[in-house]
Amino acid sequence: MAIADRQSSWTPRHRADSDTPANEAEAAWQGALARTPDRDELFTTMSAAEVPRMSTPESAGTDYAADLGYPGQFPFTRGVYPSMYRGKPWTQRQFAGFGTAAETNERFHYLLAHGQHGLSVAFDMPSLMGYDSDDEHALGEVGREGVAVDSVLDMERLFEGVPLDEVSTSMTINGPAPIILAYYAVMAENRGIPLAKLSGTIQTDILKEYIAQKEWLFPPDPSMRLVTDMVEFCTNEMPRWHPISISGYHIREAGSTAAQELAFTLANGFAYVEHAIARGLDVDAFAPRLSFFFNAHIDFFEEIAKLRAARRIWATVMRDKYGAKDPRSLLCRFHCQTAGVSLTWQQPLVNVARTAVEAMAAILGGCQSLHTNSYDEAIALPTEAAVQIALRTQQVIEEETGVTSSIDPLGGSYFVEEMTNRIEADAYDYFRQMDELGGTVEAVKQNFQMREIADASFRWQQEVEAGQRRIVGVNAYQVQDEPEVAILKIDPNLEAEQAARTRQARADRDEAVAQKALADLTEACRGDANLMYPLLDCARATCTEGEIVRAMREVFGSWTETPVF
Amino acid sequence: MAGKIRVVIAKPGLDGHDRGAKIIARALRDAGMEVIYTGLHQTPQQIVETAIQEDAHAIGVSILSGAHMTLVPKIMELLEAEGAGDVLVVVGGTIPKDDAAALRERGVGAVYTPGQPVAEIVTFLNEKLAHVAS
Numbered sequence: 027m028a029i030a031d032r033q034s035s036w037t038p039r040h041r042a043d044s045d046t047p048a049n050e051a052e053a054a055w056q057g058a059l060a061r062t063p064d065r066d067e068l069f070t071t072m073s074a075a076e077v078p079r080m081s082t083p084e085s086a087g088t089d090y091a092a093d094l095g096y097p098g099q100f101p102f103t104r105g106v107y108p109s110m111y112r113g114k115p116w117t118q119r120q121f122a123g124f125g126t127a128a129e130t131n132e133r134f135h136y137l138l139a140h141g142q143h144g145l146s147v148a149f150d151m152p153s154l155m156g157y158d159s160d161d162e163h164a165l166g167e168v169g170r171e172g173v174a175v176d177s178v179l180d181m182e183r184l185f186e187g188v189p190l191d192e193v194s195t196s197m198t199i200n201g202p203a204p205i206i207l208a209y210y211a212v213m214a215e216n217r218g219i220p221l222a223k224l225s226g227t228i229q230t231d232i233l234k235e236y237i238a239q240k241e242w243l244f245p246p247d248p249s250m251r252l253v254t255d256m257v258e259f260c261t262n263e264m265p266r267w268h269p270i271s272i273s274g275y276h277i278r279e280a281g282s283t284a285a286q287e288l289a290f291t292l293a294n295g296f297a298y299v300e301h302a303i304a305r306g307l308d309v310d311a312f313a314p315r316l317s318f319f320f321n322a323h324i325d326f327f328e329e330i331a332k333l334r335a336a337r338r339i340w341a342t343v344m345r346d347k348y349g350a351k352d353p354r355s356l357l358c359r360f361h362c363q364t365a366g367v368s369l370t371w372q373q374p375l376v377n378v379a380r381t382a383v384e385a386m387a388a389i390l391g392g393c394q395s396l397h398t399n400s401y402d403e404a405i406a407l408p409t410e411a412a413v414q415i416a417l418r419t420q421q422v423i424e425e426e427t428g429v430t431s432s433i434d435p436l437g438g439s440y441f442v443e444e445m446t447n448r449i450e451a452d453a454y455d456y457f458r459q460m461d462e463l464g465g466t467v468e469a470v471k472q473n474f475q476m477r478e479i480a481d482a483s484f485r486w487q488q489e490v491e492a493g494q495r496r497i498v499g500v501n502a503y504q505v506q507d508e509p510e511v512a513i514l515k516i517d518p519n520l521e522a523e524q525a526a527r528t529r530q531a532r533a534d535r536d537e538a539v540a541q542k543a544l545a546d547l548t549e550a551c552r553g554d555a556n557l558m559y560p561l562l563d564c565a566r567a568t569c570t571e572g573e574i575v576r577a578m579r580e581v582f583g584s585w586t587e588t589p590v591f
Numbered sequence: 592m593a594g595k596i597r598v599v600i601a602k603p604g605l606d607g608h609d610r611g612a613k614i615i616a617r618a619l620r621d622a623g624m625e626v627i628y629t630g631l632h633q634t635p636q637q638i639v640e641t642a643i644q645e646d647a648h649a650i651g652v653s654i655l656s657g658a659h660m661t662l663v664p665k666i667m668e669l670l671e672a673e674g675a676g677d678v679l680v681v682v683g684g685t686i687p688k689d690d691a692a693a694l695r696e697r698g699v700g701a702v703y704t705p706g707q708p709v710a711e712i713v714t715f716l717n718e719k720l721a722h723v724a725s
Binding site for chain 2: 151152154155157163164165166167170171235239240241279280281367369370371372404405406407480483484487490491497499500501586587588589590591
């Protein structure tokens with residue numbers, strides 16, 4: 027099937043312009059305003075979007091049935107599920123992973139014992155970049171900001187004692203995602219757990235790697251093939267698994283505006299949908315298992331508007347452009363994480379307050395799961411005490427504040443609806459610009475998104491330095507003597523031990539079987555068969571991640587970006 | 592043009608968090624310096640080679656992966672081995688206080704952590720490298 031017609035028009039929604047007063051009372055109010063002028067401040071969001079002085083029914087311009095409707099119904103502005111948090115609260119999912127597989131395994135058991143419902147794995151840089159712990163590129167980086175997983179044996183240590191058929195696991199890895207998924211699947215296979223029972227999410231969102239996070243292994247085209255292989259494999263073999271978490275988080279952390287985060291993320295999602303359709307998959311066979319990951323930043327209402335708009339845009343485009351019929355294909359279900367970049371190194375305990383506000387935005391925006399950052403993360407990896415406060419922050423919101431009792435409690439707020447309409451229109455503007463460049467993948471190759479983000483990030487920094495944006499502790503309310511904060515240190519011996527384990531794993535395996543699996547993989551890369559099956563064979567043969575990546579690079583090559591700043 | 596400060600902005604190691612590096616690169620360029628940005632995933636060897644090739648007065652190293660205590664001393668060592676020990680090295684990233692002190696001890700000119708104004712870096716380089724401009 028051909029990729030859906032890129033020329034088809036993105037349907038813009040109305041955008042209210044309220045320059046002229048709607049009635050006499052408004053005219054009188056505007057007259058009175060002239061005598062009480064605004065303070066000399068930037069009244070824009072942190073994304074430089076104009077903020078209306080006060081929204082009105084006219085400026086919000088909402089058509090209730092068409093624009094909002096009911097939760098669990100098109101266009102899902104008010105939420106993806108009919109009962110939202112009255113039925114089931116969001117999943118409190120704290121990202122964890124540092125040091126060795128065994129240490130992370132301990133943290134998992136700690137979090138499960140403290141009431142967390144889902145597990146989340148952070149990998150270390152060498153694992154994220156396709157290098158083994160004993161590779162020279164891994165020097166000084168093993169187990170630093172996540173766990174080192176070099177082979178299926180590390181995966182088994184990581185999940186020892188964790189009931190794989192009862193938890194849902196989120197794994198944050200992109201370039202090597204197919205390899206890591208193969209390790210997870212083979213671990214389950216070794217324990218006799220059917221793949222169909224595994225539940226979880228793997229990030230796999232390679233487009234935002236080129237755009238923002240910069241962790242890729244191969245050029246864009248073979249990368250898109252691998253993503254599509256995973257979508258196809260999970261559709262057929264792991265029906266409870268979410269093969270891609272389409273992520274705006276990193277785009278935002280790289281300095282984008284909220285509108286850019288929204289637009290580039292959804293556009294990446296549409297690109298994966300188009301590739302899977304081109305592979306011959308029925309859109310409704312895989313779309314229900316696409317999920318999203320957004321940032322929950324500090325500009326409270328803008329964030330809520332962004333999350334509400336995301337649901338409406340995804341549902342509209344999936345239905346009208348890609349012909350999805352299953353209502354679940356229309357759902358933009360998402361995880362949120364509070365904004366790492368909003369944390370300050372100065373007066374770090376103030377970060378607890380920031381994170382609470384951001385968490386509230388995520389929840390009022392209707393997230394399905396949430397990670398709250400620890401207050402010490404601008405300084406180093408989080409300590410256990412800081413992680414606990416972060417989790418407790420979510421628990422306070424859930425148990426004490428009452429915000430979960432009514433669905434989409436801000437729906438119908440003139441301001442929230444107007445902001446939702448505006449950011450939605452901005453996203454459609456970006457879709458059109460990328461269409462003109464030949465689509466999302468082409469725009470990536472032309473550095474379009476990267477340039478937009480670099481500009482936005484530089485503008486923000488200039489506003490901060492000019493004092494137009496005040497950040498508590500940074501350029502306002504500073505203190506002279508910053509208190510010391512306890513930080514988590516990673517044992518430097520850990521790297522050597524992990525490297526030794528990986529060498530041992532290679533020494534203990536059947537070398538002929540391993541080499542054959544790698545050779546078969548290289549051969550498969552030359553053809554167009556689904557690569558997940560040869561990857562499973564590599565995992566079973568205890569091939570290491572670095573070996574597997576090298577076997578694929580023989581055919582796919584690597585990718586160097588032209589940096590724009 | 593004589594008298595222009597030349598700075599290599601470098602991203603060693605595997606982490607791809609380049610927002611800071613790019614903002615600094617642009618701010619230094621706007622402040623009239625000549626900026627060479629290495630791009631991502633550079634080894635210490637590559638960074639030192641670039642600095643020597645470009646006859647740089649300073650190297651700004653951006654690291655957010657936690658590998659600074661391995662990578663920065665390696666860069667210093669290689670600079671000294673190449674007879675370029677006079678190149679001013681500054682480091683930016685999530686660097687704990689103890690590590691920052693250790694890096695300054697090792698000869699790093701300054702360590703910048705999140706939230707410090709870019710203007711401070713510009714001022715520091717202009718002062719430290721005043722001899723270039725004169």
